[in-house]
Amino acid sequence: MNVIETAGLGRRYGSTWALRDCTLSIPAGHLVALVGPNGAGKSTLLNLVVGLTPPTVGEVTVLGGATAGSVAALDAIAFVAQDMPLYRHLSVADMLHLTGNLNLRFDAAYARRRLAELGIGNKQKAGKLSGGQQAQLALTLALARRPRLLVLDEPTAPLDPVARHDFMATVLTAMADDGVSVVLSSHLLAELERVTDYLVLISHGRVRVNDDVENLLACHRLVSAATPERLTGIAGEVIESNTMGSQTHQLIRLAAPDTALPPTCESRAVGLEELALAYLREGITLPTLSPAGASR
Amino acid sequence: MTLDKRVSAAGEDGPSPITFRLDPASGVPTYLQLVHQVEHALRLGYLQRGDRLPKVREVVSTLAINPNTVLKAYKELETKGLTSGRPGQGTFIDGAVAQSTLPELTVLRRSLRTWFEQANAAGLDEDGIVALVTSSLRDFLERREPEPARGEQSAPRRRKGGAA
Numbered sequence: 001m002n003v004i005e006t007a008g009l010g011r012r013y014g015s016t017w018a019l020r021d022c023t024l025s026i027p028a029g030h031l032v033a034l035v036g037p038n039g040a041g042k043s044t045l046l047n048l049v050v051g052l053t054p055p056t057v058g059e060v061t062v063l064g065g066a067t068a069g070s071v072a073a074l075d076a077i078a079f080v081a082q083d084m085p086l087y088r089h090l091s092v093a094d095m096l097h098l099t100g101n102l103n104l105r106f107d108a109a110y111a112r113r114r115l116a117e118l119g120i121g122n123k124q125k126a127g128k129l130s131g132g133q134q135a136q137l138a139l140t141l142a143l144a145r146r147p148r149l150l151v152l153d154e155p156t157a158p159l160d161p162v163a164r165h166d167f168m169a170t171v172l173t174a175m176a177d178d179g180v181s182v183v184l185s186s187h188l189l190a191e192l193e194r195v196t197d198y199l200v201l202i203s204h205g206r207v208r209v210n211d212d213v214e215n216l217l218a219c220h221r222l223v224s225a226a227t228p229e230r231l232t233g234i235a236g237e238v239i240e241s242n243t244m245g246s247q248t249h250q251l252i253r254l255a256a257p258d259t260a261l262p263p264t265c266e267s268r269a270v271g272l273e274e275l276a277l278a279y280l281r282e283g284i285t286l287p288t289l290s291p292a293g294a295s296r
Numbered sequence: 297m298t299l300d301k302r303v304s305a306a307g308e309d310g311p312s313p314i315t316f317r318l319d320p321a322s323g324v325p326t327y328l329q330l331v332h333q334v335e336h337a338l339r340l341g342y343l344q345r346g347d348r349l350p351k352v353r354e355v356v357s358t359l360a361i362n363p364n365t366v367l368k369a370y371k372e373l374e375t376k377g378l379t380s381g382r383p384g385q386g387t388f389i390d391g392a393v394a395q396s397t398l399p400e401l402t403v404l405r406r407s408l409r410t411w412f413e414q415a416n417a418a419g420l421d422e423d424g425i426v427a428l429v430t431s432s433l434r435d436f437l438e439r440r441e442p443e444p445a446r447g448e449q450s451a452p453r454r455r456k457g458g459a460a
Contacts, residue, residue, distance in 0.1 A: 031362050169360040176356045176363040194318070194326055197364045217325070271323060 001064040003028045003149050003181045004049055009058035011044050018044040020205040022058070026183070026198065028148075030212075031175060033192045034185040035276055036202035042185040043082065045202065046153050049183070050079040063148055075104050078147035082154050084138045088127025092137065095126055099141045111144035114170075132163025139167060143174050150174070152184040156191070164188075168195055189273040199272065201279050208279050213272060218257040220275050224249045225265040235259050240278040251278040314343055316355055326361055330369035334378065338389070341401060349379065349387040 002025045009022040019041035026032055036042050047053045048060050051069025066073040086095060092115065100106040115122075118136050120129065129137060135155060142150060150171070156164040172195060174180050186192055199216060201209035209216065220239075225231050228241075228248045235255040242249055251270060261267050270278075314337050316330055324332070337343040352366045370387050373379040380390045415425050 030364070165360050169357050172360055172362060173353060173357040176353045190320070194320070194359075194361050194365075197362045 001028045002026055003064075004060070004062055004183065005065075006045075006048075006060045007058055009045075009048065009060050010056050011041075011048060011053065012056045017205060019048070019202075022202075022205075022207055024200065024207055024210055026200065026210070028063075028181045029179065030198035031172070031182040031184070031196050032198040032200055033196035034183060034200050034202070035187075035189070035192070035280070036185075037280055040202045041205050042202060043153055046079070046151055046183070046185060050074075050077055050151050052079075076148045077151060078142035078145045078149075079151045080138050080142050080153065080155055082157075084134050084158075086126040086134060086138055088125070090126055091122065092120055092124050092126060092129075093122040095137065095141065096122075096144075099144070103145050105146055107144045107146055110146075111140050114140045114143070130163075132159050132166065135159055135163065135167050136170065139170055143170070143180075146178070147180060150180050150182045152182065154185050154187070156186065156188065164191065171195075189276050192276075193272045196272070199276065201276060203279060203282060208282070209276075215257075216275060217269060217272065219254050220251060220270050221254060221261070221267045222249060222251050222270050222274070223261060223265045223267040225262075230262055230264045234261060240281060251275070314347075314349065316350065316359060318359055318361070327365045327369040327372065330355075330366065331372050331376075334369075334373055338378065343389050345389050347389045348385075349373075349389070351386055 004024060004026040006022050006024045009024075010020045011018050022041070022045060034042050034045065044053070048055055049062060049068055051073060054069070060068045062068050062073050063076050066076070087098070090098065096108060096111055096115075099111075100108055115137070118133065118140075120133050120137060126134065126137060135158075139152075139155070152171070155171075156167055159167060168191075171182055171184075175182060184196075197213050199209050199211060199213055200207065219236075223231055223234070224247055226246055226248075228243065231248060231250055234252055236259060237253045238250050239253055240251040251274070314334065316333055318326060318329055322329065334343065334349065349370065352363055352370070355361070355366045356363045370379065370381070373387070374381060378390060379387050381387050412425065415428070420428065
C-alpha cells in the first residue's frame with residue numbers, strides 16, 4: 001500500500017507555482033524524510049497531503065487511495081504543523097479534552113500515560129511549557145488519535161539537541177509499536193541520517209529523489225580520478241562534479257548498484273547527508289568571479 | 297610526559313546484556329554499527345550463548361533510530377548464524393559461535409596489558425598507542441594475506457562460526 005500517491009500534482013498561489021508536476025508514490029512502513037531548499041514546495045506538498053489546501057492541478061491520494069481531505073483520510077492522518085499548534089491559554093487537561101472531542105478516535109489513556117512519563121502536568125498552561133514540552137504535547141495529541149500516517153512539518157527545528165532526540169524517540173517508538181508511517185520535512189540532514197529510511201528530495205518544485213535509502217546509498221558513489229576524461233563513460237548521471245587541484249571528484253547516480261567503474265578511478269560510498277547535499281546544490285549557479293575575487 | 301589515561305579501560309568487562317551505542321562521526325551505517333557491536337561483544341565474551349539482545353523497541357526508544365534499521369541489523373545477525381529469533385520472546389545469541397570464551401583471550405589480554413605499560417612508560421599517549429597498534433595490525437594483515445585465507449578473500453580477520 002502507498003501512504004501517499006500523487007500524479008501531476010501542482011499548486012499555484014496567485015501567479016506563482018509553489019509546487020509543479022509532482023508525481024510520487026511512497027510505500028507504507030517508512031519514516032520518510034522530505035528534503036529541499038527553502039521555498040522548494042515542501043510545506044505546500046504536506047498541506048496538500050493532509051487536505052489543508054486543494055490542488056490546482058493533478059491528484060493526491062493517501063493510505064491506499066483515499067482522496068486527501070476526505071473524511072476517511074482526515075481520520076487516519078495526524079498532522080503537526082511547523083509552529084506547534086496549541087492553544088497557549090488552555091491547560092494541558094483542556095487541550096486533551098478539546099482534542100478528544102474534535103476527533104472521531106482519541107486514545108485518552110495513551111495521552112495521559114505519555115504525558116505523565118514526560119512529566120507534563122495536567123494543570124500547566126500549554127503556553128507556559130518549554131519548547132521541548134510543547135512539541136511533545138503536540139506530538140502526543142497527534143499520536144493519541146492513533147493515526148496510520150503521521151505528518152510532521154519541520155518538527156524539531158526550534159528544539160535543543162536533547163529535546164530533539166526525545167521527540168524523535170517518541171515518533172520512532174510509535175513507529176515500532178503501531179507501525180505508523182511517518183513523513184517529516186526537515187533541513188537537519190545530519191540528524192535525518194539516523195532516523196529516515198526513505199528520502200524524497202524536492203528541488204525547484206520538482207521531485208529529484210524518491211527512493212528507499214538503502215537503494216539510494218547502493219546506487220550513489222563518489223568517484224575520483226586525476227583527469228575528468230577518466231571518469232567519462234560511466235553508466236549513470238553525474239549529480240555533482242568538482243575539480244580541485246589535480247583531482248576530479250564526481251558524485252554519480254549509477255544506472256545500477258553493480259555498474260562497472262573504470263579501473264583508473266577511486267571510488268567510495270557516500271552517506272545520506274553527502275548525497276542530499278549534492279542534489280540540493282544542483283542548479284545553484286556559482287557566483288561569477290568579480291575582478292576582485294579572481295585573484296584566488 | 298607519562299599519561300596513564302584510560303589504559304585500564306580495555307580490561308573492564310561490560311555487562312552481559314549488551315547496550316548499543318552509536319558513533320555518528322564514524323561514517324559506518326547505523327545497522328552495521330549494531331552488527332559490529334554484537335560481533336565485538338561475542339568476540340570478547342561479553343555476550344554468551346542464550347543471552348537476549350535488547351528488544352527492537354528498547355533500541356529504538358533509547359537511540360532514537362529507525363525501527364527498520366534495528367530489524368535490518370538483527371536480520372543480518374541471524375543470516376550470519378550468530379542469533380536466532382524466538383517468536384514472542386526476542387532475539388537470542390545462538391550457540392553456533394563458541395569462540396567467545398577462548399582461554400587464550402585472557403592470556404592475550406594480559407600480554408597486551410604488559411605491552412601497554414611499556415608503551416606508557418616510553419611516553420606514548422592514547423592516540424600514539426592507537427596509531428601504532430592500527431598501523432602494525434594493518435602491516436601484519438597485509439603481509440599475511442598471500443597465505444591461503446580462510447573463507448573469502450580480504451576478510452582474513454573474521455573467523456566464521458559454523459554455518460547455521
